[in-house]
Amino acid sequence: MPLSQVSSGGEPVLRQEIADSWRRSRLFGVTPHLDTSAISVVDVDARSRLMSAARPVLDQLTGHLGGTRFCVLLADRDCRLVYRWFGDHHIRRQIEDVGAFQGSGFGEGTVGTNALGTPYESGRAVRIHGDEHYAEALKRFSCYGHPIRHPLTGRVEGVLDISGVSSDGNPLFGPLVSRAVQDIEQLIVEGARASERRLFLAFQEAxxxxxxxxxxxxxxxxxxxxxxxxxxxxxxxxxxxxxxxxxxxxxxxxxxxxxxxxxxxxxxxxxxxxxxxxxxxxxxxxxRDTRTGGGTGRKDEPWRSAVITGEPGSGRSSRARASAGAGEVVVLDAASALRADAPQWAGEFARLVERAGTTVVLDDLHCFPPQLLTTVANALDHGVSARMVITTCPADQASAEVTAVVARCEQTVSLKPLRERLDELPALAATMLDVEQPGRRPRFTGAALAALRAHPWPGNLHELRAVLRDVARLPCTGVIDLKHLPPGYRSSGRTRRLGSRDLAERNAIVQALRSHGGNKLRAARALGVSRTTLYRRMRTLEVTEDCPDM
The missing domain is CATH 3.30.465 (Uridine Diphospho-n-acetylenolpyruvylglucosamine Reductase; domain 3)
Known part of the structure; x- marks a missing residue:
């Protein structure tokens, strides 16, 4: 048994590759007593390039193992199960007891050391026997996992694993799995050559x-x-x-x-x-010229007053500060306006707006007391020496008093919510990560970007910043993949493949349901569709009752 030594403190002495995996598991926040029934299950592509190449090899491999008490598992590049085969019903029951179903995620960040996630992380074949598993629920198994790499790109396409109960571990599984992986990799190349040749010729022509x-x-x-x-x-x-x-x-x-x-x-x-x-x-x-942030006014003309509207978290305050330009900037936010004595606040405001070269930012004007809104409106009517920038809620949510103030401004900038600015996501995410960890500049995989793109982002930039703050704490390298995102932000494979129009419709449905507490009748009315149409579109776009976006 690999755990043949015990430290002076009574802890097992692990092989280096297993010790490294246990350390990664702890950093990911996995606990030995994790609840495997909570492992997420998503849709997977049973007709992928990996499955097309692996199918004949798996048929041959399982033919050799027929009648045994072993199982064969295949995970894709997201470390999710795309294939399962069982020698008998006993091993099937035990494997399913630990949450290993089609579409289950078995990365180290989910279940700790195991023969799918550990080869995926380490990039090499790994044998894991009994107590070498990090999670208690997996210690009953003996497993051998081998990563499958694309021979041309070197990228891990998946992981092949043979598992059985620990008492049935077999050292011959190493060569058996290794040979099967070589055959799968060869078939991947043969299947990809024709397609990749067309891509290369298209690049040459272009x-x-x-x-x-x-x-x-x-x-x-x-x-x-x-x-x-x-x-x-x-x-x-x-x-x-x-x-x-x-x-x-x-x-x-x-x-x-x-x-x-x-x-x-x-x-x-x-x-x-x-x-x-x-x-x-x-x-x-x-x-592009970002000095004024764009707007309804002509950007070549000087302006004295501007209003920036948008949902909470859409970047109103940051845009206001950025548009102020050179010179002194004084921010008067709603919190200070609500706490202050009205005459005292009005007097200070009057002094500020008469200071040439100063920009006065009134943040969250829609939360200001009504009497101060009148003060601001009067100042705009009579002209001021300072520049004034106002941030407030979208026009359709503003009160009549706020609308009256906004109408007096020379320039209006309407910021779209993040769900309508999805093409900006990569740039926004890179900027935010650079703030969390300067100079790191990681690269997002296509799957991670697609999952972020599929989220409706009700909290806008504030929510995105919170997600990336969590990502920045993880022990990932220069690549951020789907597994590094918080669980609620890993959309299903079907959702990640939605086009812009369907994705926008899905986000609108999720937002309407959220706004109306899940009441479908009221959500349908808000969307201007019948309840029957809403149910049909929910099914088509995979908006479920327990959708993590809700």
């Missing part, structure tokens, strides 16, 4: 005659010339992967992406015939 920013994406393949990666900086070509579900089968697709630091990228994309999920992207970078 860049043949002139140096233009071009990227070609399909599966794990990314071809991008240097001028393209320069155009997308500080983002990553993986940002384009989010657009793939939106592309039509025929014809061009055009959009504009905000990649941060005052840069937008215009994208024109078209699918590559004969290459599933493959497309050619032409990009063009545009620097």
């Amino acid at each position: 860049t043949r005659h002139r140096s233009v920013p071009v990227a070609v994406l399909g599966g794990d393949v990314v071809f991008a010339n240097k001028i393209c990666t320069d155009q997308l900086s500080p983002a990553d070509p993986a940002i384009l992967r989010m657009l793939l579900p939106q592309l039509p089968e025929r014809g061009e697709f055009r959009t504009v992406i905000d990649v941060g630091e005052g840069v937008t990228v215009s994208v024109t994309a078209e699918r590559v015939p004969g290459a599933p999920s493959g497309a050619v992207f032409h990009v063009a970078r545009t620097e």
Whole structure:
């Protein structure tokens, strides 16, 4: 038995690879007495490239194991089970007792040391016997897991595992699983060659005659010339992967992406015939003027007063400070206005707005007392020497008194909620992570970006910042994958594949249900549809009663 030594304190002495895994499990917050019945289960693609390549090998492998008390498990690149085979009903019952169902996540961050998650994290084959498992519920098993890598890209495509009860552990499983993995990897290459050849030819054709920013994406393949990666900086070509579900089968697709630091990228994309999920992207970078933040006024004209509207957390306060420009900035927020003596506040406000070169920011005007709203309106009517920037709620939620003040401002900027700015997500996330851990600059995988994109973000930027603060605490490397996101933000595979229109509709439904406490009749009325239509769209878009977005 591998645990043949015991330390002076009575603790088992673990092999180095197992000790490293236990340390990662603790850092992920996994406890030895975890409740495996709480393991999340999501939809998985049973017709993926991995399954297509693995199917004949698995049929042969399980043929050798027929009548034994072992099982064969296959996890995908998200470390979720996509295939299960059992030699008899006893091992099936024991495996399902620990939550191992189709679509279950078995990463180390979920269940600790195990023969799916540990090979995935370490990138090499691992044997785990009995007490070497971190979670008590898994100590009854003896397992051998081996990562499956794409031979061309080197990326882990999945993990193959043979497991049995600990008393039945067999050292011959190592060579058996290793051989099966080699066969699967060879079939992955053979199946991908034709598609990847088409992608490469499309890239050659797009860049043949002139140096233009071009990227070609399909599966794990990314071809991008240097001028393209320069155009997308500080983002990553993986940002384009989010657009793939939106592309039509025929014809061009055009959009504009905000990649941060005052840069937008215009994208024109078209699918590559004969290459599933493959497309050619032409990009063009545009620097934009962010000094005023945009608005209804003409940006070449000087302005003395501006109002910035938006939902809570949409960035109203940050935009107000950014639009102030050089000079002194004084912020008068709603909290101070509610606490202050009204005449005293009005006198201080009057002194401030007469100071030339000063910008006075009135934050959350919709929460100000009515008498102070009158003071602000009068100041705008008579003209002031300082610049004034007001932040407030969306126009359709504002009171008549607030609307009257807003109408007096020269410029209006309406900030969209985050759910309507999903193309900006990668840039926003990168900026926020840089604040949490300066200089780290991690890269999001396509799956992680798609999951963030699928969330309705009722808390807007505040909510996104809280999520990324959690991510920044995890012991992940330079890559942030789906497993690094909080559980409630890992959408199902079906949801991640929704296009922009369906995703916007799903978010609107979730938002309406949330606003009306789950009452479907009132939510349907707010959306302007019948209750029958709402139920039908909920089923189609996978909005469930226990949806984590609710």
